Amino acid sequence: RLRGAVAPTTQGGRWDAVLVIEGGRARPLPLPETADRAVMPVTDGRRVYAYVSGSATGSRSRARRLAAFSLGGQEEETVTDDTPLVTPRGLFVSPSGAFLGFFLDNRSTDETELWTYDTGSRTKRVSVENLRRSDVRGPFFSADGSFLLVSGSKVLRGSPRRTGVDILSATLPSDGRWESGAAVAPAGDRIALLTVLGDARTPVGR
Secondary structure, eight states, X not given: OOOEEEEEOSSTTOEEEEEEEETTEEEEOOOOTTSOTTSOOEEOSSEEEEEEOSOTTSOSOSOOEEEEEETTSOEEEEEEEOOSSEEEEEEEEOTTSSEEEEEEEESSSSEEEEEEEETTTTEEEXXXXXXXXXXXXEEEEOTTSOEEEEETTEEEEEOTTSSOXXXXXXXXXXXXXXXXXXXXXXXXXXXXXXXXXXXXXXXXXX
């Protein structure tokens, strides 16, 4: 059965509510009012993950953070948060819900890192280092949890189970504007990205 679902509003791309569906009935998940409504929450079927600020009691003294909530709305864990050096950005989930992805952006430079979080073991690791925030697109998760990143004109393949990436032998146009979506084969062994050049869309597959 479906345990968690996100219901976005159509105004400005901001989400409106998170609905928990149980026994054919939907109820709203009481997330804090300080939740960042510009970043869509995600679920692994057991917990919901969202960016919030302030403490659990409603104080605004705590920094913005990526938090895990039970399906009853109780904040259970801080996955990552703001520090004087880095700030978290983006929220991605693999098709099975086994892994989350997010970036930690350097506050003073264009550098960023992709971090992944194992929702089962509740551990996180840096998966890709030495990225430039202005050049990176993705991650695009496959069914087995592996992912692709577009970095400039390169396609990088990585896994939440290790640090580092492989550079795929795909030649990409450097002046393309990459979309946020990807097409993944059912078996998870192939993925296609779309680039926009004027009115033309060029599929790049592996």
